[in-house]
Amino acid sequence: MSSDNGPGDGGAEGPPPEQLALIRESVRGADVPRAKPRTWRGAALAKDRPVARVLVDKGVLHLDRYFDYAVPEELDADAQPGVRVRVRFGAGRHRVRDGRREGGGLIDGYLIERRDESDYSGPLAALAQVVSPEPVLGEELLGLARAVADRYAGSLADVLQLAVPPRSARAEKRASPEPLPAPPAPDAGTWARYEYGPAFLDALASGGSPRAVWNALPGPEWSEEIARAVAATLASGRGALVVVPDGRTAARVDAALTDLLGKGRHALLTADAGPEKRYGQWLAVRRGSVRAVVGTRAAMFAPVRDLGLVAIWDDGDDSHSEQHAPQPHARDVLLLRASLDKCAFLVGSWSCTVEAAQLVESGWARPLTAGRDQVRRTAPLVRTVGDTDLARDEAARAARLPSLAWQAVREGLKTGPVLVQVPRRGYVPRLACAQCRAPARCAHCAGPLQAQDAGALRCEWCGRQEHSWHCPECGGFRLRAQVVGARRTAEELGRAFPAVPVRTSGREHVLDTVPDAPALVVSTPGAEPVAEGGYAAALLLDGWAMLGRPDLRSGEDALRRWIGAAALVRPQGDGGTVVVVAEPTLRPVQALVRWDPVGFAVRELAERAELGFPPVSRMAAVSGTPEAVAEFLAAVESPPDAEVLGPVPLPPTLPGRPRRPGAPPPGEQWERALIRVPPGSGSALAAALKTAQAARMARGSGEPVRVRIDPPDIG
Missing domain, CATH: 3.30.70 (Alpha-Beta Plaits)
Known part of the structure; x- marks a missing residue:
């Protein structure tokens, strides 16, 4: 990619040598002549390559380098590159007694390489212990971890804490299964609905490395389509890696892979499996017994052999963003892997992020979409209603629903369940034009404006005050605060429809599926359960609560969450209807009505390029x-x-x-x-x-x- 956000950017080559030299000099001063480690009184060293270069597990930047230790003869066989070791490090480490250095606390680390000589001229401390002879850190994983650390200005040790799971001795003792032969290439299946879907699978099966941004059609077929992409990659004798946002999504892809390939051909890496089982699955992948992986965020580092495909589903979900240092995003890690390993890349979603649109815009990836006729056949009917259109009858007023939404619920309940999406509490309102509702932005940096106590406007990015704001869209001078989402929605709907069961799905209790029977399912965004046979209708309430967040991605994120819920509704031909309560003229609402998330992302990308916003900057x-x-x-x-x-x-x-x-x-x-x-x-x-x-x-x-x-x- 020509853009700075594309594959290989942000540290695949590492910082310049002079900057690394500054870090090293801050730790140990200038380089000294190399010397062989001295023998110790009463201790014998390994005869071949007696120096071990170790990365200590200290996630601080000024120690982000390797340290040399001597290899005792009794540890020679087990002290191989990639194994976990324990060394003395810290206070007292430089004390010498009876010819050997000792002192300092024991700390974990990884043995990176064995060498004949050391850069350090004095006596070396010895490796204290080889924790396990199992090599868990290979060259490919080490190179990826270094690239991620440099891209995110972090330490290699911090990245390896995310990449290598904690050790389980019982899991290491169990033998991994023998690798199965490559399966036959699958047929196109529902990939035939996409213009270049069959060609994409053929390229994977023949050993190619296509790169695609996939706008999935609504419905449950997406998990089967991912499974077919993985099967095509396995048919070429290569491995595949799929990263999904949560355990529920991973379970759906896991089931689709099992149905298509049978058991034993892929590993499921999620936190729900528990430390021992997860480490055992990870070892099977590293040893080459399993060539395909499906997992949540941490699986982005899975050491898949002969990697042929990396794929991520719903890359706009905030679960893909790691909260531990150096806080990498799964999409960017997979982009680095695609660049380093020269493998295929697939980012898929019902919606489309601006970052995905940039990959297509730059020419690095190709779009993988369906024609408009196919989209209209599979998508539900989407209708809009302004938030001021209140219901006219008693039941609608009790539920605080516009009449159109109330009628959609009543009709939908005749044939199946109805989904009601309500934004989470805690969304912070921002300011917008009272006339056209365009977000109020700073004239200097285009950041969001907020009202101070004295009434003056201040930018949340650059801190400048705005004394004479006017709307660049319509010229208006009045501001309004955005609407906050409704509360107690489930109780209010229950009073409006007393004979209908009401189920809730949210942060405390997330439902996976609901039966194909009349019911009201109230859910927060991202927690929508799948209905057997699809929902008869869906209500997307309080759109301003999501569109009004003081965030650059508020429109993109609102559209992604709306489409994620609407994709669970039956097609329009089967009576599926979606009602969104938001201003109909807004760009995200219009993109939902047209079912055109790609067009929305392309326009957002052009606007951000003009204003200097990420991902262009x-x-x-x-x-x-x-x-x-x-x-x-x-x-x-x-x-x-x-x-x-x-x-x-x-x-x-x-x-x-x-x-x-x-x-x-x-x-x-x-x-x-x-x-x-x-x-x-x-x-x-x-x-x-x-x-x-x-x-x-x-x-x-x-x-x-x-x-x-x-x-x-x-x-």
Whole structure:
């Protein structure tokens, strides 16, 4: 890709050598002549390659390098590259007694390589223990982890904590099954509904590496279509990896693969399996016994042999964004794998993210879509109603539903279940034009505006005040706050339809399926259960609660969640109807009516390119106390084309409330600055931030500063 966000960007080659040298010099000073390790009194060293280069499990940037240790003769056979080891590290590590270095606490690590000589001239400490002779860190996984660490300005040890699951001795003792022969290539099946679907499968089966952005048709067939793509890859003698947002979705792909290929041909990697079972499955993949993997976010690092396909479903789901350092996104990790391993790439969803549209726009990937006639045959009828169109009868007023929505529920309940999607509580309203409802944005950086206590407007990105705002769309000068979602929806619907059972699905209790019988199913976005035979109708309530969030992705995310719910409804020919309660003229609502998420994503991409927003640009968020942020920004040698927005205050964490990712500790006042660079400078920005953070940690600066590359929320 020509864009900075494409495959290979953000650290596949690593930071420049001079920046790595700064990190190393902050730890141990200038390089010294190489020397063989000294023998110890009463201790024999390995005769062949007596130096072990070890990565210690310390996720701090100024220690993001390898350390040399001597290999005792008794550990020679087990101390092979890729195994887990324990070494002495920390205080007292440099103390020498009776000719050998000792002291320091024991710490876990990975043996990276064996060497004849060391860069260190003094006596080396010995490996304390080989935890297991099982090599868990191969060259491909190590290279991927290093690329991810450099892209996200993080440490290699932090990435490996995400990539390699905790050890289970019982799982290691069990032998993995023998690999099964490659299955035959599958037929096209429902891929025939897409213009280039059969050609995509043929390319996979013949050993090719096609790259596609797949806009899946509504309905339950998507899991079977993923299974056929995996089967075609296995038929070529290669492996396949599929990453999905949650365990429910993984179970559907797991079932589809089992139906198509039988048992034993793929591994399911999810947290629900438990540590021992999951580690056993992971070992089977690393040993080559299983060539296909389906799993949630952590499976993006699965060590699949001869990788031929990486696929991700619903890449816009926030579950794909890792919350532990260095906080990588599964889509970007799979893009790196596709680039490093030269394998096929597939990103699929009922909707389409702006990042996926950029892959097509740049020419790196090809679109995989169905014709408009096929879309109309499979999609439900979508109708819109403004949020001011209130119901006219008693039952509708009790449920606070517009009459059109109430009628859709009543008709749908005659033939099957009806889905009601209600936004989660906690959505923060933002300001919009009172006349056309276009979001109010800063004239300097196009960030979202918020009202201060004195009534003045301030940008949430760059902190500038706006004293004479007017709407660039219609010229209006009045502002309004967006509508907050309805509460107690299930109870209100139950009163309006007393003879109908009401089921709820949400964060506390998520349903997987519901029977094909009349019922009201009230669900939050992303927790919608699948109805046997499809829903007869769906209501998408309080659209402003999602469209009004102070976030760059509010429109894209609202459309994705609406389409995710509407895709569970029966086709229009079978009576399927969807009613969305939102302003009909808004772009996301119109995209839902036309069932055109790709067109919406393309227009969003063009608008963000004009305004300098991600993914066309790259951004980094720097947060901490005002003094620490100012000190850090002064120390960062940013690329010449970098632009600093802010800093601006972050909302405080209230006592007794859970702390949001990136939020300040309770009682502390933090600020956040955004650093924006144009295409082509993302790698340089990540390297500069990593170097500055490493130097700061080496000096022992007290106040923490948090750095996140490509933050998902910049509102």
